[in-house]
Amino acid sequence: MKELFNISGKVFVVTGSTGVLAGGTARYLQEQGAKVAYLGRNQAKVDAVLEEAGKISEHCLGVTTDVLDEDGLNRGYEKVMNEFGRVDALINGAGGNMPGATIGPDKEIFDLNIDDYSQVMDLNLKGTVLPTLTFAKAFKAQGTGSVINFSSMSSGQALTRVLGYSNAKAAIDNFTRWMATEMALKYGDGVRVNAVAPGFFISNQNRALLLNEDGSFTERGQQVINKTPFRRFGEQEEIYGTIHYLLSDAASFVTGTVAAVDGGFSSFCGV
Ligand SMILES: NC(=O)c1ccc[n+]([C@@H]2O[C@H](COP(=O)([O-])OP(=O)(O)OC[C@H]3O[C@@H](n4cnc5c(N)ncnc54)[C@H](O)[C@@H]3O)[C@@H](O)[C@H]2O)c1
Incomplete structure (x- = not known):
């Protein structure tokens, strides 16, 4: 019988793995038998997550780079290929908002700091595009591979105060669909690109x-x-199953989707 959800032995690269949602997901995937590359930008934090990961299995390694650093990403790609020989999926978990790019309750849109806005756009959008362009190179040779991006409730509805973050996450939905199409048309139905849109997790x-x-x-x-x-x-564990599904053969005909994991937030108008 085909084991639709078996991800044992698969190689996953997880950015933002020193954080809450991506870090928890990375450990969960390793517990399911996957080989996991923990990517983070702070060496001490990468060392700390790797120490925990080493208690799960020996199939883990650390990559220290900013997701906006092309050279660092390329070095990370080589390290993963040297160690694990392939990449089955990239999970783009690095992202988030920055206080300077938030319009405080006592501020108005005309106070927006455009430099902070640009930084948030770069981290969330470019910080997803660049790792994808780096690690998806493996998919071209393999004919198989998968990407999971992190969208947000702010991508499809206006979420007050966080303009840059919202704009970037909307662009991630678009990038997910665009890249899903590009990969499938060029490299076939073994390469899939999807996103999760978490509701509100602490x-x-x-x-x-x-x-x-x-x-x-x-x-x-x-x-x-x-x-x-x-x-x-949401509890962080509640994102793991959707990502597991999207990574697995159970989702072999699923590409270009943005899966909400949100306790109904996106379905409800609030009244
Ligand atoms: N928590 C939520 O409610 C929620 C909701 C919707 C979407 N998200 C998205 O989920 C993803 C994970 O967020 P989280 O809630 O776990 O937050 P988090 O802050 O715990 O994790 C984000 C991680 O990204 C890393 N990071 C930030 N900038 C980086 C850079 N330039 N290079 C490399 N790494 C960098 C941080 O160090 C951190 O480890 C983010 O994309 C976030 O926007 C979270």
């Missing part, structure tokens, strides 16, 4: 925005909960 970046120190919701946190039919934030 991470290092948004904790203070959504939760007060005593664990109660901030005003913005409460607004999010009001528009989430499940009436709670």
Whole structure:
């Protein structure tokens, strides 16, 4: 019988793996028997995640580079190819917002700092495009491969205060569809490109925005909960299964999709 969800022995490269969602996903995939390259930009943090990963299995390695650094990405690609010999998937988990690119409650759109806006666009969009163009080279030779991008609830609806982040995530949806088409037309149906769109999960970046120190919701946190039919934030484990599915043979006819994992946020108008 064909094991549709078996990912054992597959080689996955995970950017943003020192963070909450991508880091948890990387460890989960390794627990399922995959070989995982943990990519992060801070050496000490990469060392720390690798120490934890080493307790799961010996099939892990660290790549230290900024996702905007082409030379660093190329060195990472060579390291993965030398060590593991192939790349079955790239998970583009690096991304997020920056305080300077957020329009505070006491500010208006005309106060937008365009340099901070550009930085957020670069991190989220270029920081997905560049690793994809680097690691997807393996797919051309293999005839198989997969990419998972990280979109957001801000890509399809206006989420107040975070213009650059929203613009970049909308572009990621577009890049997902564009790249899915390009890869399939050029390299066949073994190469797939999809995205997950998490709803609201507590991470290092948004904790203070959504939760007060005593664990109660901030005003913005409460607004999010009001528009989430499940009436709670996501737990990081709740993203793993969708990514596992998209990476596996179970999704062999699935490309160009953006899968929401959001407790109903994107279905509900809020009333
Ligand atoms: N947490 C949520 O609710 C949520 C919702 C929607 C989308 N997302 C997206 O999920 C992804 C993971 O976010 P998270 O919530 O786990 O946040 P996180 O801050 O825990 O993880 C993001 C990681 O990206 C890394 N990173 C940032 N800039 C980088 C760079 N230039 N080069 C290399 N690495 C860099 C950070 O070091 C961090 O490890 C992001 O793309 C984020 O936008 C998160």
